[in-house]
Amino acid sequence: MVRYVYDFTEGGRDLAGLLGGKGANLAEMTRLGLPVPPGFIVSTEACRAFLVTGAEPEGMSQEVSRHLSAVESDAGRRLGQPDDPLLVSVRSGARFSMPGMMETVLDIGLNDDSVLGLAKASGNERFAWDSYRRLIQMYGSTVMGIDGALFDRMMTRLKELRGAPDDLHLDAADLAELVEAYKRLIHEETGDYFPQSPAEQLRRAILGVFRSWNGERARLYRRREHIPDDLGTAVTVQRMVYGNLGPDSGSGVAFTRDPATGRPGLYGDYLPNAQGEDVVAGIRNTVPLAELEQLDPRSYRQLRDHMGALERHYRDLCDIEFTIERGTLWMLQTRVGKRTAEAAFTIAAELADEGLITPREGLARVNGDGLARLMFPRFDTSTTGDPLAHGIPASPGAAVGAAVFDSAEGVRRAASGEKVVLVREETTPDDLPGMVAARAVLTSRGGKTSHAAVVARGMGKVCVCGAEELSVDTTGRRFTTRDGTVVEQGRVISVDGSAGAVYAGAVPLVDSAVMRFLETGEGSAGVVDAVADALQLADEVRTLEVRANADTPEDAARARRFGAQGIGLCRTEHMFLGERRKLIEEMILAGDDAARDRALDALLPLQRRDFVGILEAMDGLPVTIRLLDPPLHEFLPDHTDLAVRIAATEARGEQPNPRDAELLAAVRRMHEDNPMLGLRGVRLGLVVPGLVAMQVRAIAEAVVERTRAGGSPEAEIMVPLVGDVTELRLVREEVEQVLAEVSDESGVPVHCPIGTMIELPRAALTASRIAEEAEFFSFGTNDLTQTTWGFSRDDVEAAFFSAYLDKGVFAASPFETIDREGVGRLVAIAVAEGRAARPDLKIGVCGEHGGDPDSVHFFHTAGLDYVSCSPFRVPVARLEAGRAAGAAGTSSDTR
Numbered sequence: 001m002v003r004y005v006y007d008f009t010e011g012g013r014d015l016a017g018l019l020g021g022k023g024a025n026l027a028e029m030t031r032l033g034l035p036v037p038p039g040f041i042v043s044t045e046a047c048r049a050f051l052v053t054g055a056e057p058e059g060m061s062q063e064v065s066r067h068l069s070a071v072e073s074d075a076g077r078r079l080g081q082p083d084d085p086l087l088v089s090v091r092s093g094a095r096f097s098m099p100g101m102m103e104t105v106l107d108i109g110l111n112d113d114s115v116l117g118l119a120k121a122s123g124n125e126r127f128a129w130d131s132y133r134r135l136i137q138m139y140g141s142t143v144m145g146i147d148g149a150l151f152d153r154m155m156t157r158l159k160e161l162r163g164a165p166d167d168l169h170l171d172a173a174d175l176a177e178l179v180e181a182y183k184r185l186i187h188e189e190t191g192d193y194f195p196q197s198p199a200e201q202l203r204r205a206i207l208g209v210f211r212s213w214n215g216e217r218a219r220l221y222r223r224r225e226h227i228p229d230d231l232g233t234a235v236t237v238q239r240m241v242y243g244n245l246g247p248d249s250g251s252g253v254a255f256t257r258d259p260a261t262g263r264p265g266l267y268g269d270y271l272p273n274a275q276g277e278d279v280v281a282g283i284r285n286t287v288p289l290a291e292l293e294q295l296d297p298r299s300y301r302q303l304r305d306h307m308g309a310l311e312r313h314y315r316d317l318c319d320i321e322f323t324i325e326r327g328t329l330w331m332l333q334t335r336v337g338k339r340t341a342e343a344a345f346t347i348a349a350e351l352a353d354e355g356l357i358t359p360r361e362g363l364a365r366v367n368g369d370g371l372a373r374l375m376f377p378r379f380d381t382s383t384t385g386d387p388l389a390h391g392i393p394a395s396p397g398a399a400v401g402a403a404v405f406d407s408a409e410g411v412r413r414a415a416s417g418e419k420v421v422l423v424r425e426e427t428t429p430d431d432l433p434g435m436v437a438a439r440a441v442l443t444s445r446g447g448k449t450s451h452a453a454v455v456a457r458g459m460g461k462v463c464v465c466g467a468e469e470l471s472v473d474t475t476g477r478r479f480t481t482r483d484g485t486v487v488e489q490g491r492v493i494s495v496d497g498s499a500g501a502v503y504a505g506a507v508p509l510v511d512s513a514v515m516r517f518l519e520t521g522e523g524s525a526g527v528v529d530a531v532a533d534a535l536q537l538a539d540e541v542r543t544l545e546v547r548a549n550a551d552t553p554e555d556a557a558r559a560r561r562f563g564a565q566g567i568g569l570c571r572t573e574h575m576f577l578g579e580r581r582k583l584i585e586e587m588i589l590a591g592d593d594a595a596r597d598r599a600l601d602a603l604l605p606l607q608r609r610d611f612v613g614i615l616e617a618m619d620g621l622p623v624t625i626r627l628l629d630p631p632l633h634e635f636l637p638d639h640t641d642l643a644v645r646i647a648a649t650e651a652r653g654e655q656p657n658p659r660d661a662e663l664l665a666a667v668r669r670m671h672e673d674n675p676m677l678g679l680r681g682v683r684l685g686l687v688v689p690g691l692v693a694m695q696v697r698a699i700a701e702a703v704v705e706r707t708r709a710g711g712s713p714e715a716e717i718m719v720p721l722v723g724d725v726t727e728l729r730l731v732r733e734e735v736e737q738v739l740a741e742v743s744d745e746s747g748v749p750v751h752c753p754i755g756t757m758i759e760l761p762r763a764a765l766t767a768s769r770i771a772e773e774a775e776f777f778s779f780g781t782n783d784l785t786q787t788t789w790g791f792s793r794d795d796v797e798a799a800f801f802s803a804y805l806d807k808g809v810f811a812a813s814p815f816e817t818i819d820r821e822g823v824g825r826l827v828a829i830a831v832a833e834g835r836a837a838r839p840d841l842k843i844g845v846c847g848e849h850g851g852d853p854d855s856v857h858f859f860h861t862a863g864l865d866y867v868s869c870s871p872f873r874v875p876v877a878r879l880e881a882g883r884a885a886g887a888a889g890t891s892s893d894t895r
Contacts (some may be wrong), residue, residue, distance in 0.1 A: 004046040004064035007070065008039055013314075018043050020234030022093030025334050032313060034306055034331045038074050039088070039238030040067035044095065047210045047232035061203060064237070071239055076671075080198030084121035087116040087131070087240040090205040091497075092212060092234040097335055099454045101221045101429055102233055103142040103212040105205040106275060107135035107240060111196040115179075119172075127245050129175035130167075134275065136182040136194055139201065146189045148428075154181050168273060173198045193290050202237070209235045217432045222437060224459065226811050238605045241330045243323040244275050248296070251276040254303065254320045256291055256311040259339045259457060260393055261345025262527075266290070266304060268320075269447040276321055276332060279450075285466060310334050316365070317347050338457050340396055341370030341822035343525045349530035353567035360886045363537050367883065368876035373397065373460050374406050374531065375518065375872070377509035379496050388481050388493070391442070391467030391499035394453035399440035399462040400494045400506045403487055405477045407434025414438070418630070421495055423479055425472045427452040435461060440495035442481070442502060444470045462497035470502075518562055519873055535563070535875060538882020544859065545866035546877045547622070549846060551575065553613030556623075559871035563878050566621035566714070567614065568778060568868020569846035572695060573630050575610045584635040588666055593689065600694040607695060611702035615713040619706070622714045624778060624846070626757065627695050627731075631680040632688075633670040637663055676783075676792060681721025682756075685731050692835040696735050698740035700750045709750050715752045718778060722756040727770040732773055755842070758830050759783035767830035771837040778868070779827055781847030781855075785814050788823050815848065818855040824862070831863050844868055853880045860884035 011027030012139050019027065023041035030036045042064065049057040051611040068088075068563030072078050077086035087109040088378045110118065110132045112502035119128035141148040155167065158178055170178070183194050195201055212218060222229060243251035247536050254268030259377055271279045272295065279286055281459035293300040303322060306329075310318045319337030323330045339347065348362035357365075367799075379398045401419035404410040407430065410420045414437035422438040424431060426445040435455060440462035443452045447466050456463030471480045477489035487493060487504070494507040514531050517523040547568035548559030556567060576584050583603050590596035615623055646656045672678035685692040699715050717735055718738045722728045744748045754773075759766055767777070786793055793815055804810045811817075818824050827845075834841050844866040849855035851873030859867050860881060869877050873877040 001059060002045065002057070003041050003063070004049075004057055004060045005067050006041050006043065007067060008041070010038065011041065013472075016095050018045065018229075018234070020044060020093030020236070021097055022091060022333055023234045023236045026236060026238070026760065028313075029310070029331055029334060032309065034309070035239050035329060037052075037239040038071050038516075039236060040071065041093070042206055042235040042237065042554070044232040044234045047213060047234065048230070050207065050210045050523035051213065051232060055202070056207060064202070064206070068237070071237075075239055079202070080109040080111060080114050081117070082113045082305050083117045085109050085117055085198075087118075088202065089236075089238050089240055090202065090209060091236045091238070092209045092233045093236050094213070094227075095231050096225070096227050097338065098218060098221050098225075098227070098866075099338070099451070101212075101218040101432070102215065103138075103209050104134070104199075104277065104539075105138045105208070106277065108139075108201045108205055109198040110135050111198065113196075122242075122245065124245055126172040126175065126752060129172050129179060129243065130244055131242070131275075133178050133182060134277075135201075136179060136186070139194065139205065139208075140182065140186045140189075142212065143204045144186060144190050144192065146186060148430075150185060150189070151182060154178065154185065154424050167223055181369070183501050189751045198717075206235050209233065217429045220432055220436065222806060223808075223811075229808060238332075241323045241325045241328075241332075242275070243271075243325065244273055245326055247272055248326050249324055250274055250295075251279050251323045252286075252292065252321070253279050254307060254322065255337050256307050256318045256345070257336050257347055259317065259319070259343055260396060262317075262339065262343035262350065264350065265822070266307060270295075276323060285445055285468065289440070296324060296327065299324050299327065299703050301773065302329045305437040312356065315361075316349065319342070327379060334744070338454060340457050341373040341460065342396055342600075344370050345527050345530035345534060349533055359533075359537055360508065360541070363534055363541075363879075363883055363886050366534055366879070368856070368880040369460070371514075371531065371534075371879055372873075374514040375512060375875070377515075378496060378498065378512050379503075379507045379511040381496070381499075381501075381503075381507060384503055387496075387503050388485060389467045389469035391464040391500045391502070392447050392453075392471075393497055394447075394450070394465045395441075395456040395461060395463035396462075396498035397440075397462040398494070398496055398498070398507070398509060399702045400492060401439045402490050403442075403479070403493050404434070404438070405472070405474045405479075405489055406438075406573040407431045408432035409489070411437045421493055423470075423472060427455070427675065435459065438498065438677060439557055440464070442470075442493075442495055444468060444472045452842055458634065462495050464495055464497055464500050464502060464547060467502060474813060507695065519558075519563055520561075535878055535882075538752050538879045538886070539563070540882075542860075542878070542881035543885050544856070544864065544877075544881040545844075546881060547624075547844065547846075547866050547868040548871045548874055549850075549868050550614070550871060552610075553617045555871055556614045556617035559874055560618060560621070562871055562872045562874040564621075564871065565866070567618055567623040568866060569718075570623060570625045572607065572628055573634075574625060575607055576628075576635060580606060581635055584632070584640040587688075587691075588632050588636065588670075589662055590770075597690060600690050604694050604698050608702050608705070611699055611715070612705050615702055615706045615715060616709075616711060618714075618807060620712040622716055624716040624718050624755075624776075624844075625695075625699055626718045626720050628684055629674065629681050629691060631670070631675045631678055633667060633675065634674070636667050636670070639664070639667045639671070642667060674792075676786065682719050682727045682731055683721065685719070685734075686727065687782070692731060692734050693738050696738040699752065700739050701746075703752065704742060704748045704751050705745045716776065717752045718776075719752050719756045720780070721759060721783070722770060723760045723762045725766065725773055728756050728770060728773045742869075755844075757783075757846070758827075760787055761826055764826035766831040768833040768837040771841055774834075774838075774841070776842035776844070777830065777834055777841075779822060779830070779845040779864075781818060781827075781845055781849045782815065783845070784826065785819065785823050788819070788826060790816060812854075817852050817887075818849045818858050824858055827859075827862055835863075840865075851877050856880040857884040 008030040013028040017025040019041045039097045115132045119125040137151040170806040176622040250272040252270035268289035317337045348365045350360040351357045422434045423438045446733045494503040545565045547566040548564040549569040550556040551574040587599035649656045703713045753775040755776030757780040846868040850867035851869030
């Protein structure tokens with residue numbers, strides 16, 4: 001029989017898949033001897049079984065009863081007994097942290113009788129009724145499906161009637177009145193009554209948490225964070241301890257290091273006379289954790305010692321929840337904390353310096369997405385006025401957007417292309433869609449441990465919390481500053497998540513310190529040092545070379561400064577834009593061989609000059625030059641524009657320009673229903689005489705010029721869109737002939753390796769034959785993805801990709817992250833069969849996937865020699881290539 005329930009003493013952090021992250025870490029703290037209230041865990045297996053059948057798994061309730069009896073025996077009290085009741089909490093706990101995305105129910109076991117017993121036993125009537133109203137509110141929302149806002153409105157109305165600024169100013173009679181109002185609300189909304197049976201409360205709360213796994217906000221969060229949908233959540237049932245017993249009690253959230261900057265120390269928030277949910281919900285402003293040292297020195301010292309022990313044990317930043325009950329400290333949760341990109345690099349470097357982790361472990365704890373965020377610009381505030389307000393810098397970065405005051409409006413505006421900033425008093429899990437859509441989040445309440453801060457950091461969003469100078473009116477869709485300035489919805493504001501400042505209007509941006517370092521090598525402070533160390537180690541351990549996609553000498557030079565080891569894709573068609581387009585038009589319109597040759601002869605020196613500049617910028621490093629790829633009609637004017645221009649001329653009674661008429665005829669002649677699969681790539685070289693020869697001669701003559709100038713040019717010639725080895729053989733013969741001619745004419749030996757792009761499924765499946773004629777392969781994963789899936793990227797992304805992501809067809813767009821099962825399988829086949837035919841075959845990738853972190857790991861595993869990406873992604877690819885190679889060495893590295 002399957003077992004579904006485990007005691008805290010039976011688990012550990014290595015069982016996170018079974019017990020969920022929360023349960024596994026509670027078990028780990030219990031094993032460490034920390035003060036953890038006793039409890040048990042209903043496993044993820046139980047949740048998965050429930051989600052499949054919709055019914056409680058057989059035997060689960062009996063197991064829950066047995067484990068509950070053990071908790072009751074330890075406490076000397078029973079669940080819901082009328083005189084001094086045991087109360088328990090029910091919390092979700094997925095394998096991967098999903099802060100605020102699923103449900104919690106506190107104070108289970110209270111009813112109309114036991115609330116009186118709790119009041120008597122505690123000597124605090126207000127506390128008892130406060131706990132009861134919390135139970136009814138959480139239970140009504142989580143288990144009975146009532147809109148939580150209805151409970152909030154009742155609380156707000158009561159506070160207004162009593163003139164109470166917050167819930168602490170409501171007395172026991174007020175809260176007892178609120179309990180009755182909540183119970184009436186439940187009956188009105190559901191036709192059912194709040195259950196008085198503690199056993200029923202517990203059973204239905206566990207199932208309610210199971211259901212929350214498939215709640216809208218949980219699904220949205222999983223899609224964004226690429227968390228599988230089939231994991232399920234565990235449920236932790238734990239004896240309640242009370243932070244709302246009075247001024248000698250409270251709850252808090254703490255970090256062993258600053259999650260925004262990575263600086264060591266004790267960081268966090270504490271809220272006296274409050275339960276844990278109050279801290280992250282932001283219903284009252286917290287005090288800094290440092291103030292706990294004055295409020296309760298003994299508990300502060302114990303907490304500091306426990307935090308140090310946990311960081312040493314987990315060897316990482318720890319995020320901790322705790323409660324103090326009348327001077328007694330209880331540890332309620334720990335997990336490896338979410339952090340900003342700056343903090344990730346800083347913490348990894350410092351832990352390595354402290355000897356807690358190896359350098360390779362430190363490399364594994366940072367990632368390319370984080371590095372990319374550190375390369376983003378920051379605000380230049382030297383010319384701006386005073387900020388509208390200051391708050392807590394909860395997640396760094398610089399973001400500009402129109403202020404919006406509810407999630408739906410943010411989603412609507414962002415969908416139309418507008419940049420927005422979500423402004424709230426505090427966020428709740430229901431605000432997740434708006435947070436995803438926004439460039440930044442701004443709240444007037446809360447701190448670094450609030451819901452807004454934790455979720456924003458996890459998503460890499462700019463966030464400023466606790467801007468108390470702002471009065472946020474979500475109903476009126478505006479906020480007001482202390483000096484009376486009113487900011488209406490739609491007005492542009494700038495949010496500085498690094499300084500915790502908010503400005504009116506769009507503040508100009510300047511490059512980040514990390515970008516300046518990458519560009520110039522200058523700068524050696526804080527996170528810059530950490531990034532430099534990570535990249536240096538990545539370069540030492542990686543086996544993948546990193547090249548750049550660059551079409552100009554300027555781009556090539558920038559890529560080299562960023563650490564590129566060559567150019568993996570130089571697109572020659574980009575050299576035919578601007579004024580040169582006229583020469584391509586002449587070639588297309590040529591009526592005979594002589595006219596076509598004149599146009600090609602005019603293009604030759606222009607192409608040669610471009611190649612000379614690029615080879616000079618990349619001197620000594622390989623430069624892979626792709627022969628002309630797109631269909632020729634792309635160089636002609638738009639059909640509609642030409643037709644309208646001619647029609648307008650004729651309507652005026654004038655004779656159309658002969659050139660326009662000639663171009664229109666050519667456009668019509670060359671029209672293709674699906675040009676992506678038409679006359680392009682190698683096919684152009686085979687049917688347009690002289691085109692390949694002109695380009696190859698320009699390359700060869702550029703090699704000669706650079707060689708005579710003392711350079712070391714390493715040009716490679718790549719033939720695009722090959723589907724059959726015969727195509728490549730025919731073009732190769734022409735290429736070799738031209739290279740030989742230039743060598744003879746110049747007296748300078750010119751050798752350019754000749755290879756091809758693998759961008760068609762047929763090419764991948766016949767790689768062994770194509771390798772007979774190719775000295776290198778470069779996967780064009782953009783087109784390979786299109787032709788494998790049958791997608792036209794320009795059409796389908798806007799048409800249905802969002803629906804496919806919502807429905808789980810994609811975990812991520814296949815144009816952003818390599819489709820391992822389909823496109824990746826073709827890559828693996830081509831690598832294996834290509835190298836079987838030619839063992840020294842050089843293999844790389846030059847599609848957009850070359851700069852995608854997850855895809856870089858796949859290409860490392862697939863055995864490629866290099867990846868190529870845009871210049872600004874080169875540092876990201878270097879880091880991820882190092883992480884991919886270093887993963888196997890994390891346990892043995894002793895540097």
